[in-house]
């Protein structure tokens with residue numbers, strides 16, 4: 001007689017990475033830039049906005065404050081819950097948050113949004129070609145997609161955190177596509193071309209996001225070490241090799257050298273990203 005064995009549940013590494021720790025602790029340092037970016041997007045009352053990889057609403061909540069009807073989608077359940085709590089606290093009735101994957105949004109109907117925003121969000125989803133197709137599918141003709149993507153090899157903060165971290169972690173599995181390729185204009189153009197978008201409909205600009213923290217740069221490194229999934233993983237790997245102190249030292253030197261606050265007790269670090277606008 002054949003015995004039926006329960007199939008082991010497959011772990012979604014992408015989801016596990018972002019549910020690890022608590023990204024809200026990093027997001028708290030990014031609120032001013034999130035608001036400033038949203039203010040530039042021409043959002044008007046009643047506009048339908050999708051924020052993909054929305055975290056706890058750094059851009060979704062300011063968009064709702066402007067009167068847009070906002071859906072925030074994120075793969076991490078804890079961040080969706082945190083976004084809901086923030087919206088409740090502000091008594092915003094025109095925003096909802098849902099758990100979902102940017103590379104497969106079956107539950108989101110075709111052409112349903114005037115504006116699709118994804119700031120350092122969809123870039124982290126696997127299968128970038130599927131992501132480009134999904135972004136295009138859910139945007140209405142005449143609508144816009146706005147992506148914020150960190151830039152590979154950029155000397156500013158986030159690219160450097162990821163570069164340093166990668167020197168302490170084992171090489172990624174075969175077939176892994178680096179999220180940072182979304183920061184390369186040719187890659188972005190090629191991905192949207194496969195989703196049917198012509199180069200003439202895509203514009204690029206270098207933009208800036210500032211991390212503000214009411215504490216010393218080394219304290220902000222500790223926040224990343226305790227709460228930011230990719231940095232937590234780098235420290236776990238470094239600890240196994242007895243190299244955690246070296247990683248800590250490198251990150252502290254990085255944060256300190258980028259601090260523009262003018263005080264050793266406060267941290268203000270501006271990082272450059274690629275802003276991609278696609279017009280449908």
Ligand SMILES: C[S@@+](CC[C@H](N)C(=O)[O-])C[C@H]1O[C@@H](n2cnc3c(N)ncnc32)[C@H](O)[C@@H]1O
Nearest residue numbers: 018053054055058074075076101102121124125
């Ligand atoms: C660096 S955080 C940025 C969050 C937010 N956009 C902000 O600016 O604060 C990356 C976000 O993308 C989300 N994310 C990663 N992979 C995703 C996927 N496949 N689908 C949807 N969201 C994803 C993470 O859970 C996380 O909230």
